[in-house]
Amino acid sequence: QKEVEQDPGPLSVPEGAIVSLNCTYSNSAFQYFMWYRQYSRKGPELLMYTYSSGNKEDGRFTAQVDKSSKYISLFIRDSQPSDSATYLCAGTGGTGGFKTIFGAGTRLFVKA
């Protein structure tokens, strides 16, 4: 079992839809969680990071962590074609030490 699991997609939605991207993880020692966005032929760029359980909002993006169920979510409101990218979740901390463990990514397409 991978430490961080994501559905690879692709996920295709119409412009304006609410998008829900999800990850599960197995390492209960993770304390910090991140979402990255990666456009084609570019490196991942940090979207959001959160500590422990709870929600964090930044514009159209909301990150949610539920440590009791080891579940990480990213919600995108009013999705735009420019949101089309691969989204990677990640966890770090505790027994992971210096390592950050990444999911393999979910490919999102937002159709105009």
Place this chain on the structure above:
Amino acid sequence: DVKVTQSSRYLVKRTGEKVFLECVQDMDHENMFWYRQDPGLGLRLIYFSYDVKMKEKGDIPEGYSVSREKKERFSLILESASTNQTSMYLCASSLSWGTAGNQPQHFGDGTRLSIL
């Protein structure tokens, strides 16, 4: 903004060659990382460094070595390139939170390496 710069976007080399990939960051970060990214496999950690002249093996270090002579620069070396090392290589850097793990990593735009 943090900037991580990788020396080449695209590189084509032949099997058996010694290949050098360079990475420079401008934010005085302690930690630097090299990953490779392959379809369906995600990001796999090759090596990382938490200080100058320090290095630690990641999950797939075989066939690779690294060098960190200066804080801002981290080099990945393919000792004798093979076709199974054709991949996207990503460099990243971060500050440390100590026992809580790393602060988020900041990535370069990658080097797409083809070994023929």
